[in-house]
Amino acid sequence: MTKVSDIKPDTPGTYSPQEFKPVELKKPTREFCKTELRKRLMLKRGAPRDERELDMLKYVLDALVQVAEDESHVLRIVAECEQRDYFPDGYVIRQIAGATKGTERRPNPKCEKCDGSGFLKPVEKGGYTGVPTTADGKPLKCDCWRTVERV
Numbered sequence: 004m005t006k007v008s009d010i011k012p013d014t015p016g017t018y019s020p021q022e023f024k025p026v027e028l029k030k031p032t033r034e035f036c037k038t039e040l041r042k043r044l045m046l047k048r049g050a051p052r053d054e055r056e057l058d059m060l061k062y063v064l065d066a067l068v069q070v071a072e073d074e075s076h077v078l079r080i081v082a083e084c085e086q087r088d089y090f091p092d093g094y095v096i097r098q099i100a101g102a103t104k105g106t107e108r109r110p111n112p113k114c115e116k117c118d119g120s121g122f123l124k125p126v127e128k129g130g131y132t133g134v135p136t137t138a139d140g141k142p143l144k145c146d147c148w149r150t151v152e153r154v
């Protein structure tokens with residue numbers, strides 16, 4: 004257990020006190036997603052009932068497979084769908100997935116190439132200091148962005 008005395012105060016200038024720990028996500032299989040949908044949502048209003056409606060299930064399943072980051076995320080999405088009256092469509096799946104994500108992309112706060120901003124530091128070139136940009140003038144993203152647990 005964390006004692007209060009173990010909690011370090013925020014360091015000024017850093018946006019987050021927690022450690023930077025990239026995570027590996029294992030995408031759920033289509034089979035896993037399908038099983039969860041069938042097991043828990045097929046009694047909902049608007050759920051596909053016969054062969055003609057199975058295309059609809061395919062779209063919902065496509066959306067779920069595409070947006071779910073891992074199996075536990077699938078379970079959170081389906082659990083949220085269970086709270087609703089109607090069988091979800093692809094749009095609802097995407098909306099819920101965004102709200103229940105367990106991770107996000109963030110730059111390494113200790114990166115020396117960008118000082119944790121996620122974009123390369125200004126460089127001096129021919130007496131002129133500027134931020135490195137892409138061909139169309141956007142700030143160049145650093146390569147230290149990783150998937151980390153969402154806080």
Ligand SMILES: [Zn+2]
Nearest residue numbers: 114117145147
């Ligand atoms: Zn960086």
